[in-house]
Every structure is written in C-alpha cells, then in structure tokens.
Amino acid sequence: MEKQANKLQNNFYMKLISASLVLFALFFTFSANAQTEKDSISNSNISFEKGKEYILGGITVTGLKKFSEETVKVFTGLRNGQVIKLPGDKLTSSIKKLYESKQFSNVDVYLSKVDGNTVYLQFDVQELPQLNEITISGIKKSKAKELKKEAELKTGAMVTDNLVVTTKNYFTKKYTDKGFLKTKVNLDIKKDTSDINVVNMNVFIDKGSKIKIKYIFFNGNKALSNKKLRKAMKNTKEKLIGRFWKASKYIEEDYQEDLESILDKYSRLGYRDARILSEGITWNDDNTININIDLEEGKQYRFAEILFVGNKEYTDEQLNRYLKIDKGDVYNGAVLKERVKGDGTPTSQDISTLYQDNGFLFSQVEAVETKVKNDSITVEIRIREDEKARIKKVTVSGNDKTNDHVLFRELRVKPGDLFSRSAIIRSIREIGQLGFFDSNVSPDVVPDYQNKTADINFAVVEKGGSQIELQGGYGGGSFIGTLGLSFNNFSIRNIFNKDAYKPLPMGDGQSLSLRLQSSRTYNTYSFSFTEPWLGGKKPKSLSFSVYSSNQYGLTSTFDVDKTQSLNIVGASLGLGQRLKWPDDFFQLSQTISYQALVVSNYSFGLGGVRIDNGTLNNLSYNATISRNSAGPSLIFPTYGSEFSLGVKATLPYSLFNKNKEY
Numbered sequence: 001m002e003k004q005a006n007k008l009q010n011n012f013y014m015k016l017i018s019a020s021l022v023l024f025a026l027f028f029t030f031s032a033n034a035q036t037e038k039d040s041i042s043n044s045n046i047s048f049e050k051g052k053e054y055i056l057g058g059i060t061v062t063g064l065k066k067f068s069e070e071t072v073k074v075f076t077g078l079r080n081g082q083v084i085k086l087p088g089d090k091l092t093s094s095i096k097k098l099y100e101s102k103q104f105s106n107v108d109v110y111l112s113k114v115d116g117n118t119v120y121l122q123f124d125v126q127e128l129p130q131l132n133e134i135t136i137s138g139i140k141k142s143k144a145k146e147l148k149k150e151a152e153l154k155t156g157a158m159v160t161d162n163l164v165v166t167t168k169n170y171f172t173k174k175y176t177d178k179g180f181l182k183t184k185v186n187l188d189i190k191k192d193t194s195d196i197n198v199v200n201m202n203v204f205i206d207k208g209s210k211i212k213i214k215y216i217f218f219n220g221n222k223a224l225s226n227k228k229l230r231k232a233m234k235n236t237k238e239k240l241i242g243r244f245w246k247a248s249k250y251i252e253e254d255y256q257e258d259l260e261s262i263l264d265k266y267s268r269l270g271y272r273d274a275r276i277l278s279e280g281i282t283w284n285d286d287n288t289i290n291i292n293i294d295l296e297e298g299k300q301y302r303f304a305e306i307l308f309v310g311n312k313e314y315t316d317e318q319l320n321r322y323l324k325i326d327k328g329d330v331y332n333g334a335v336l337k338e339r340v341k342g343d344g345t346p347t348s349q350d351i352s353t354l355y356q357d358n359g360f361l362f363s364q365v366e367a368v369e370t371k372v373k374n375d376s377i378t379v380e381i382r383i384r385e386d387e388k389a390r391i392k393k394v395t396v397s398g399n400d401k402t403n404d405h406v407l408f409r410e411l412r413v414k415p416g417d418l419f420s421r422s423a424i425i426r427s428i429r430e431i432g433q434l435g436f437f438d439s440n441v442s443p444d445v446v447p448d449y450q451n452k453t454a455d456i457n458f459a460v461v462e463k464g465g466s467q468i469e470l471q472g473g474y475g476g477g478s479f480i481g482t483l484g485l486s487f488n489n490f491s492i493r494n495i496f497n498k499d500a501y502k503p504l505p506m507g508d509g510q511s512l513s514l515r516l517q518s519s520r521t522y523n524t525y526s527f528s529f530t531e532p533w534l535g536g537k538k539p540k541s542l543s544f545s546v547y548s549s550n551q552y553g554l555t556s557t558f559d560v561d562k563t564q565s566l567n568i569v570g571a572s573l574g575l576g577q578r579l580k581w582p583d584d585f586f587q588l589s590q591t592i593s594y595q596a597l598v599v600s601n602y603s604f605g606l607g608g609v610r611i612d613n614g615t616l617n618n619l620s621y622n623a624t625i626s627r628n629s630a631g632p633s634l635i636f637p638t639y640g641s642e643f644s645l646g647v648k649a650t651l652p653y654s655l656f657n658k659n660k661e662y
Helices: 002-017 019-026 032-037 069-076 089-100 141-150 161-176 226-232 252-268 316-323 333-341 351-356 404-408 421-434
Strands: 053-062 083-085 104-115 118-127 130-137 184-191 198-206 213-219 275-283 289-296 302-309 364-373 376-384 390-397 442-448 453-459 466-475 478-490 510-518 522-531 540-554 560-578 586-600 604-606 609-611 614-628 642-650
Touching: 053 069, 053 104, 069 089, 069 118, 083 089, 089 104, 089 118, 130 141, 141 161, 161 184, 161 198, 213 226, 226 252, 252 275, 252 289, 252 333, 302 316, 302 364, 316 333, 316 351, 333 351, 333 364, 351 364, 351 376, 351 421, 390 404, 421 442, 421 453
Parallel strands: 053 118, 130 198, 213 289, 302 376, 390 453
Antiparallel strands: 053 083, 104 118, 184 198, 275 289, 364 376, 442 453, 466 478, 478 510, 510 522, 522 540, 540 560, 560 586, 586 614, 604 609, 614 642
C-alpha cells in the first residue's frame, strides 16, 4: 500500500510540474494499451503545430467506473468551442483540477483528432476507490466508535495516499501522547466486491502498555541542581508514587517545550550561553524509560552600563522606573525584553507601553547588546519617538441588536484624542462588562503614518442576553408553576414602537425582569428595571424593583384557608454612580427600600416574638462602595480584582414613639 501511495504521489507531482511536456510526448507516441482501448485513435502520429491556438471540438473520457463523463468534463474546466494552445496552460490547469478534486489517482491526456483548427482530446482517468466499511480492532468497541468520529473516517471518502498516512499517524499519535510509546497501527485495505470500486479498511491498534519515565538524568549542570531542573520541566515528570495531578508520560511536543523551559531558566539567571549538547531516551528492563540530558551552562553574565539613546519626551530617570534594572544585576534577557517590549498582558508596565499610552503610536523601542566584556554586558535602549498620533475615526461593527450609542458611551477612545494603548484595553474591558458580547472583542487599529493618525474599529460578536424560564412541578400536595422573563439588553423607549418588537424592543442596554410563581398555598410576583446610563450622558444608574408575596395557612384537612395569611410587599429605588476618586474603577451605590408585612390569623415569628395579627413596616437605607477592575469578561475575568463594602441602616423608630416597646 505504501508503494502504491508513493507511486501515486510521484505521478501527481510529475504531471503538475511537466504536464505540457508529457502532453507533447503523448501527441506523438501512444501506448499499445491506449490504442486498444480507444478506437478513435487510428494513427500513432497525429501532426499539429506546437504553440498554435486551436478550437476545442470535444472531450471524451475513458477509464470511468462510477463517475459520469459529464462530471469529469465539469472537473476539467474546459468547454467545447474554447480556444486552447497545444501544449498550454489551460490544458495543464485541467489536469491539476482533476487531481485537486481528490477523486482520481491517475490522469492521462491524449490528442485523439485534429480537424483543421479544431482538436479533440481524450482524458483517460483512474478513479480513486471509495471507503465503504471501517473497522477498528484491538481496542474497546465504544472507544473505536469514538476514534472513528475523531479521525473523520466516513463511508464514501476517497482512499488517497494522504488518507492512509494521516489515519495511521493520527491513531499512533493518539496513544503515544497518552504514554503508550510502543503503539503499533496497521491498516489493511481490501476490495469490497459488493459494489464497484469500493474498499474496506481494517485498522488494527496494538497500544501495548503505558510507558512511564523512571529517571531524568542531567549531566554538566553546576549552577542549578537536578531538582530545580526537573521542576523547570512542567510537562515531563519522573514516576512518583502519590502524584496523581501530573502523570509521568513522554510526549514529544511537551518534552521539546520543557527543554526550552530549561534554557529559559538558565537565561533568567544570567547564563545566556547555556545550551543542550545532547538528549535522548534509554529503555529499562522494567519497561520504563530514562531521559538523559547533557548541558553546557557557560558563564553567568551581569549588566554593565544601561544607556538610553534617542529619548526626548522622558528622562533617563523616568525610563529607569519602568526598566528596574541596575548595573551589576544578574543579566536576564527575558526580563529585559519584558521591561522594554512588554510581557503580553493588558496590565504590562514597560517602556513601549509608556510611549504608546501617551500618543507615540509610531515609536520604536529596542534593547541592543553593544558590548560584552568578560562577564559584563552593556545594553543600549534605542528609542525612536517619532511624532504623537491622534485618533481620527472610531467605529464599531458586529452589533446587529445593540445600538451604537450603547457601545460608544463605554469607549475610552474618542476622535481627536491622543492614541493610548491603555485606553483601548480599558474600552475592551468596558464592552466585555456589558455582558451582551463574547469576551473576544477585537480592536482593529489602522495607522496612517503620513498623517500621524489612526482609525480604530471595535469588532464585537453578540450573544444571547435574554432568558425565558417556564417550569412546573408538584410538591407539598400542590402544583407549582413558574414563569420568569429576563431581558438584559432591553429598550424601554421603543416599548410603544411596534416595528421594534423582534420579538421585543432591544438594544439600549437596559435590564428588565419579571418573575411569577404560584401554587395553591402561596404566590410571589416580582418586577425590576435598571437603566445603566440615566440621561444617556453620564454613568449614573437607576434601578427600581417591586415584589409581592402571599402565603396562606392550611386547615387540619390540608385545605387552604385564605383567612390565614402572611402578605409581604416591598419596593426599592437605587442610584449608582461611577466615581473619579481614588480612581474610576470605584462606584457608589445607594438604595432606599420599603417593606410591609401584613399578618392575619397567621402564626409568624420575628426576632423571637410571635405575631398572629398586625402590620409591620420597615424603611431602610443601604450604601455600598465597591471597586471592580476585573476584566475583560464579565463572567470569566483574567485580570484585575473586585471588592465591596456596604452598610445598611433603618430609622430609629424608638425615638419617634418612646411609649412603645420595640
């Protein structure tokens, strides 16, 4: 099978590279087999003018088993009446298209007839067999079914050399990545006589036993102990009883990544010349392996002079606050790069970010080693500041439901502002905190170097922000029904606009919820509404909610007695405001709440006192100050923090009525 695959592959490339030459030769010499199959070819030598343009009079196709002749003609891209050259690019392209269709293993083209300026071509093709039945043996049936799906082995697929090789490699890697290093996979492909040109594939998997790493040996290390080097290898671990959180298995990709981690560990300690001389595995008699790594540490370097070149906007002292590296410190190339170019996080504090946060979009900052003497390295921080850039245009895209103004009011970048990387990152966070979009907000910055401006487009992907809850159940001797509606991107201004109901008026970022629950012994109702930008110009929120709950008593026969009831009615009104001090991540929220309890022939306990009849009223004030810098996603933030501090107080009722015992 492998020989056949190599033959097919070689044939494919030869025809693509030299299709014109092959065609030219075929015009003059035809095989005996081709002549016996094609009655239209009567002469072994058909004359034509090389490079001349001809009219294509027709195409015939031979060698077909399952495909129709018309289908192959469509694949070629050629049509009757078309002008072609012999040989020429159009003919070469037609052969290429047939191979690219992945339906044929071999394609030959013959010149069958020349009639003046009209030529007739014959395509002799060999169809690839189709996959009919796939069986996987050597593993559990349930696992075989899962593997077939993962490998995308489907009935009807064309059996190409690529399919055979990739299938074998996929199954082998699947088990070697799990520690079965001696996995063997064999593919047996046989003809299926039940249909024309179909084959069955049997995959036999012998995964063997799982191979564990017994020891990891290091040679040549002095500055770092074996223990520290093994710790640097995050993925490749020795066999250790009791360590269940990290298995001991050899995965080639992870192992190579760990080798890089070892060199990175040395680099961060000043051993910039450290290298791995050799590495490999050896087998033990107990079916485990050892890993052997030979190192050359080199010497430890330190920073000599650190010079700033080209800086005009900021002094050396100001830049040193971000660099945080002094003369004599151990040379750390990774940290130097992070302090100059950033560590890739939104909160990175580095020199490049300093410039880009203050308008220098086109600035360039590079760290260059200029002198190495003994164990000391002199570094120049070369800065090209360029002119400050301003934002020309800000746009949003992808918000099909949410209105533009909801996004624009959250953005920290405005046309005319100086370019600021941190403002763009903050804008991404604010969009993510809305909860209406996927966390992957993509800002596209289009710089204009000539005019020293930049356009920014924030591309968003909307997600469902509304919920409908409808459920029923039976408990406590009665049926319980619940209806809940929650709309997190509501538009109350369009509530009377019938054209806005799709199915409800949406897009203004308001929250509205309604919940009803009822049974024969109780019912509750609640409604709430929140406007995050009261007035639409400042981040001041208004929230309002009301709720009602009725609980009824039961008789000795478990009938509902509505003369026994506990009714609770409440309402709240809240105002929230984003603060500017200590920073604008702080928010102050204030809420006034009222609650009334009406007890009628209902035994009710409150504060250790039983109440059977009466009305209780409570008015309270709640104030909360909070800070939330987590982001960018509202649900799964990856940076920042969140905390809040609240206080709740009620009126001093005893001061108003000293004669009553509260």
